[in-house]
Amino acid sequence: MTYEVDAKYLTKKERRAIPRQAMPEQAANIRNKDFSEVTLGFGLLEAQYEAARCIQCKDPACVAGCPVGINIPGFLEQIVEGDLHGAIKTVWDKTALPAVCGRVCPQEIQCEEVCVVGKKKGRESVGIGNLEMFIADWARDTGVSNEVEIPPKTGKKIAVVGSGPAGITVAGDLAIKGHEVTIYEAFHRAGGVLLYGIPEFRLAKDIVDYEIEQLKSLGVNIVCNTVVGRTVDVDELIDEMGYDAVFIGVGAGLPNFLNIPGEDLNGVFSANEYLTRANLMKAFDFPKYDTPIIPGKNVAILGAGNVAMDAARTAVRLGARSVSIVYRRTKEQSPSRHIEIHHAEQEGVQFKFLTSPLEFIGDANGKLVGINCEKMELGEPDEGGRSRPIPTGEHEYIDCDLAIIAIGTSANPLLTRTTENLELNQWGNIEADTKTGKTTKKGVWAGGDITLGQATVILAMGMGRDAANSIDAYLKGEEW
Amino acid sequence: MYKIVKREEMAHKTIILNEIEAPQIAKKAKPGQFVMLIADETGERIPLTMAEVDKEKGTITIIYMIIGKSTRLFSTLKVGEGYKDIVGPLGQPTHIEKKGTVVCVGGGTGTAVLHPITRGMYEAGNRVISIVGARNTDYIIMRDQMAAASDELRICTDDGSEGRHGFVTDELREVLENNEVAEVVAIGPVPMMKFVSLLTKEYNVPTTVSLNPIMIDGTGMCGGCRVTIGGKTKFACVDGPEFDGHQVDYDGLMRRLQAYRVEEEHSDNCMFEREA
Numbered sequence: 160m161t162y163e164v165d166a167k168y169l170t171k172k173e174r175r176a177i178p179r180q181a182m183p184e185q186a187a188n189i190r191n192k193d194f195s196e197v198t199l200g201f202g203l204l205e206a207q208y209e210a211a212r213c214i215q216c217k218d219p220a221c222v223a224g225c226p227v228g229i230n231i232p233g234f235l236e237q238i239v240e241g242d243l244h245g246a247i248k249t250v251w252d253k254t255a256l257p258a259v260c261g262r263v264c265p266q267e268i269q270c271e272e273v274c275v276v277g278k279k280k281g282r283e284s285v286g287i288g289n290l291e292m293f294i295a296d297w298a299r300d301t302g303v304s305n306e307v308e309i310p311p312k313t314g315k316k317i318a319v320v321g322s323g324p325a326g327i328t329v330a331g332d333l334a335i336k337g338h339e340v341t342i343y344e345a346f347h348r349a350g351g352v353l354l355y356g357i358p359e360f361r362l363a364k365d366i367v368d369y370e371i372e373q374l375k376s377l378g379v380n381i382v383c384n385t386v387v388g389r390t391v392d393v394d395e396l397i398d399e400m401g402y403d404a405v406f407i408g409v410g411a412g413l414p415n416f417l418n419i420p421g422e423d424l425n426g427v428f429s430a431n432e433y434l435t436r437a438n439l440m441k442a443f444d445f446p447k448y449d450t451p452i453i454p455g456k457n458v459a460i461l462g463a464g465n466v467a468m469d470a471a472r473t474a475v476r477l478g479a480r481s482v483s484i485v486y487r488r489t490k491e492q493s494p495s496r497h498i499e500i501h502h503a504e505q506e507g508v509q510f511k512f513l514t515s516p517l518e519f520i521g522d523a524n525g526k527l528v529g530i531n532c533e534k535m536e537l538g539e540p541d542e543g544g545r546s547r548p549i550p551t552g553e554h555e556y557i558d559c560d561l562a563i564i565a566i567g568t569s570a571n572p573l574l575t576r577t578t579e580n581l582e583l584n585q586w587g588n589i590e591a592d593t594k595t596g597k598t599t600k601k602g603v604w605a606g607g608d609i610t611l612g613q614a615t616v617i618l619a620m621g622m623g624r625d626a627a628n629s630i631d632a633y634l635k636g637e638e639w
Numbered sequence: 640m641y642k643i644v645k646r647e648e649m650a651h652k653t654i655i656l657n658e659i660e661a662p663q664i665a666k667k668a669k670p671g672q673f674v675m676l677i678a679d680e681t682g683e684r685i686p687l688t689m690a691e692v693d694k695e696k697g698t699i700t701i702i703y704m705i706i707g708k709s710t711r712l713f714s715t716l717k718v719g720e721g722y723k724d725i726v727g728p729l730g731q732p733t734h735i736e737k738k739g740t741v742v743c744v745g746g747g748t749g750t751a752v753l754h755p756i757t758r759g760m761y762e763a764g765n766r767v768i769s770i771v772g773a774r775n776t777d778y779i780i781m782r783d784q785m786a787a788a789s790d791e792l793r794i795c796t797d798d799g800s801e802g803r804h805g806f807v808t809d810e811l812r813e814v815l816e817n818n819e820v821a822e823v824v825a826i827g828p829v830p831m832m833k834f835v836s837l838l839t840k841e842y843n844v845p846t847t848v849s850l851n852p853i854m855i856d857g858t859g860m861c862g863g864c865r866v867t868i869g870g871k872t873k874f875a876c877v878d879g880p881e882f883d884g885h886q887v888d889y890d891g892l893m894r895r896l897q898a899y900r901v902e903e904e905h906s907d908n909c910m911f912e913r914e915a
């Protein structure tokens with residue numbers, strides 16, 4: 160593509176002829192050996208041409224497709240016009256974390272799925288996520304921050320439990336409204352899954368740290384090493400420490416296991432453990448960092464969501480000879496972002512679909528040597544229209560010295576068990592009003608994965624924003 | 640930073656005591672609970688039990704054996720210096736109540752972990768018989784504190800340099816033969832806890848042990864600390880660290896503790912070389 164003409168002077172017809180701009184990436188055979196970010200980001204001209212592909216629908220489907228309703232045509236046109244300040248302000252109006260959302264949102268089932276441009280035969284939707292990433296990175300690189308007039312201190316105190324996307328959003332929004340906010344985080348660093356789960360090569364930790372610094376500059380106090388439910392209780396926060404409201408955004412941190420024989424063998428990990436060692440504790444830089452990790456020669460990942468792709472691609476980078484994703488359903492049924500599967504394939508990850516693990520096999524020393532699996536086939540669709548995998552009786556043995564279980568996480572009961580009057584649903588998630596985030600306990604709100612089960616960054620962020628508005632209204636006198 | 644206010648060396652400098660300022664943790668800590676500590680920016684998270692808690696001074700005391708890279712690094716910290724991060728209290732507190740005669744069995748550094756439980760049992764009005772074992776007399780730690788928290792303190796050494804010449808299990812058998820024992824609490828190396836549990840099973844005496852699997856977060860989010868208890872998977876950091884000794888799969892635990900042997904030795908050697 161040559162960008163001779165400034166995008167804003169292109170005619171409608173010319174705009175429609177622009178192909179979707181490819182995201183510049185590191186070559187697969189180079190990036191599969193290191194942890195730096197795969198995507199390099201658009202330059203200004205690429206971004207303006209990509210944004211110019213938007214046909215500025217009167218009734219934009221993408222805005223309805225975005226869980227937080229970003230004015231997408233608005234910020235795209237501002238990019239075309241060269242009004243980058245305006246564009247980032249438009250985005251910030253609805254999301255606190257555009258650099259993150261642009262990188263990790265499942266756009267292909269949200270804004271980009273419904274984009275009209277992509278509905279035409281042979282045409283692809285506008286690269287909304289890539290543009291969101293562009294504008295957020297531009298703001299960070301140029302030091303433009305969301306300058307807001309902070310009203311006089313209200314004297315109200317809010318405790319936010321957990322520093323993932325939900326907690327970060329609540330804290331930022333309430334600080335901007337003049338309240339005094341303290342975040343309590345169990346780990347020794349803030350950021351939640353953005354820090355300990357999603358790897359550096361997909362979301363640079365500088366970005367997460369930058370967002371945390373932004374919060375601090377708004378006056379938010381961040382206290383790490385505090386496990387609410389152990390170090391302090393929710394009731395103590397309210398009764399003894401004088402908080403007027405508490406927001407719970409502790410995520411869904413409890414790893415699910417398969418409950419099949421051999422799961423306690425050395426070499427069998429939860430994805431949470433594997434990724435926490437690699438990301439948060441920087442085990443990839445062992446022995447400079449003290450936390451060890453088993454690199455693995457032949458690695459099997461059980462599951463095929465985003466977490467599984469992250470684990471697989473981490474194993475590749477740690478030097479594994481072969482890495483396979485083992486999934487009992489099909490590629491089409493994988494809950495992962497499509498681009499992650501594509502990137503994993505490029506980096507040499509193999510896929511074994513319609514394969515279900517039966518038993519981990521160990522040697523005499525209790526070390527994993529392989530997995531017995533059963534081949535599946537697709538049966539009749541269930542009520543949801545999704546075909547269920549059914550066993551065929553045919554077995555397959557997979558040779559591996561490292562197996563990583565990535566079949567989802569559930570609610571960690573540590574906080575909820577120690578908090579009275581907090582109603583939970585059948586899965587142990589906190590019951591919270593879908594519009595306000597109010598729980599069954601007065602003065603306590605909740606949002607993100609602890610209410611939804613493992614969901615997405617943008618949903619956690621969106622719920623955080625709703626809860627912040629509800630908390631603000633309550634602190635200004637609205638009835639509970 | 641969490642400042643060290645007191646430091647002691649025991650057992651020929653193989654065991655170190657640190658008293659550390661951590662008022663928030665001290666306020667909530669109960670016997671049997673542990674903390675996770677990180678020494679510095681590149682450090683790993685290491686679980687250690689609180690051997691002592693001073694709620695008024697706002698300090699906690701840890702006692703640890705130097706066995707690998709991180710504990711070696713910890714041992715270089717001086718009074719006035721400190722740990723970058725400490726989080727806690729974690730795990731379930733010991734279930735302490737008046738039961739009658741309770742026998743507390745400690746091996747090696749396990750005795751440090753056992754001490755607050757012993758004292759709790761004693762203060763709850765139990766008759767406490769303590770049995771403490773070590774290689775030789777120089778490696779018996781907390782002798783005075785254990786004596787003060789017990790009605791009777793018996794010592795065993797592998798070489799006979801103090802007390803009974805033999806294992807804690809030999810002494811325990813004698814106690815079980817001659818007393819109506821309501822509960823045994825055993826804390827020490829995994830093989831010791833295993834053999835104590837096998838013995839108390841013969842006498843049908845309820846037994847509590849404290850398990851030390853490898854941990855990362857200590858809050859139930861990684862599953863690295865999973866242990867098999869009565870055929871079921873449990874997370875030691877949230878469901879334990881104390882469990883019914885008769886239900887524990889000790890061999891599985893020993894295997895899992897070896898998971899990083901190669902890496903750990905490499906890491907420790909690197910540190911050794913750096914120091915040299």
Ligand SMILES: Cc1cc2nc3c(=O)[nH]c(=O)nc-3n(C[C@H](O)[C@H](O)[C@H](O)COP(=O)(O)OP(=O)(O)OC[C@H]3O[C@@H](n4cnc5c(N)ncnc54)[C@H](O)[C@@H]3O)c2cc1C
Nearest residue numbers: 321323324325345351352356387409410607608614615616
């Ligand atoms: C490996 C991985 C990859 C993912 N990839 C994607 C992706 O590509 N796109 C996407 O949209 N989503 C993805 N997700 C999901 C997404 O990260 C989560 O939905 C989102 O982070 C949830 O945000 P949250 O604020 O609810 O909780 P979290 O991000 O889980 O943060 C919760 C925080 O609370 C802390 N905490 C927990 N308990 C306590 C306590 N008792 N006291 C104090 N603090 C506590 C935790 O340490 C943590 O820091 C991924 C998740 C994982 C694990």
Ligand SMILES: Cc1cc2nc3c(=O)[nH]c(=O)nc-3n(C[C@H](O)[C@H](O)[C@H](O)COP(=O)(O)OP(=O)(O)OC[C@H]3O[C@@H](n4cnc5c(N)ncnc54)[C@H](O)[C@@H]3O)c2cc1C
Nearest residue numbers: 686687688703704707708709710748851852853854896903
């Ligand atoms: C709940 C709990 C309470 C504990 N309390 C005490 C105590 O009060 N005093 C004491 O001396 N020790 C205690 N330990 C054991 C202590 O944590 C380990 O000795 C320490 O982590 C070793 O680290 P290292 O780097 O020095 O040695 P490494 O070289 O890393 O390891 C040597 C051996 O220590 C074990 N180990 C390694 N890493 C861990 C880890 N993260 N968690 C647990 N074990 C590990 C393994 O068996 C390993 O082979 C406790 C462990 C647990 C789980």
Ligand code: SF4
Nearest residue numbers: 225260264269270288
């Ligand atoms: S936040 Fe996510 S869904 Fe919304 S526009 Fe951005 S990429 Fe699309």
Ligand code: FES
Nearest residue numbers: 857859861862876
């Ligand atoms: S240490 Fe991670 S779950 Fe127990």
